[in-house]
Amino acid sequence: MTLTVSIDTTSSVPHYEQLRSQLAALIAAGTLPDGERLPTVRALANDLGIAPGTVARTYRDLEAASLVRSRRRVGTLVTAPPATLDRAAVTEAARHFVRIARDHGLTDSEVRDAVAAELVRNGTASSPIR
Incomplete structure (x- = not known):
């Protein structure tokens, strides 16, 4: 899977928030469908040139919002948002x-x-x- 997300290093918005909002938008739009596996924390951090802790925080925030779920040995999977x-x-x-x-x-x-x-x-x- 190729993710189309980017980090604007000149923005005052923290990197984790930039990433969180982009991933949440992709999930809400259905571009990242239910069950889709997100890249590992290390892989995405490496691709974006940011710290792994930043990506981990983003994934935790997305999980708290019920947009993804993380499981050992499985990875981080998209969960479909409620159709409300x-x-x-x-x-x-x-x-x-x-x-x-x-x-x-x-x-x-x-x-x-x-x-x-x-x-x-x-x-x-x-x-x-x-």
């Missing part, structure tokens, strides 16, 4: 938002910051933004 909302509508809204942001010249970091700020305003952010 129309994910296609949310995905389309996200595409639309990104198109507007691009039209206005926002960088990836600025787009993430805008979403994070809106989550904070709505009181839905699950962790403080650093």
Whole structure:
């Protein structure tokens, strides 16, 4: 499996949060389907040029959110998110938002910051933004 995730070293968003949000988005969109095995912590850390502890923290956060489960000798597997909302509508809204942001010249970091700020305003952010 080839993962299409990247780390922006110039962003103020911590590496683990960048990785967590990208993987969560891939899972929510169905790009990473139920049962898909994620790369090992060491392999993904090596591919991204980050510390293994960063990837391990990301995997723990994803497991706490019930998006993956980790088992010894099996690895880290994607668990399908509950179908409690129309994910296609949310995905389309996200595409639309990104198109507007691009039209206005926002960088990836600025787009993430805008979403994070809106989550904070709505009181839905699950962790403080650093």
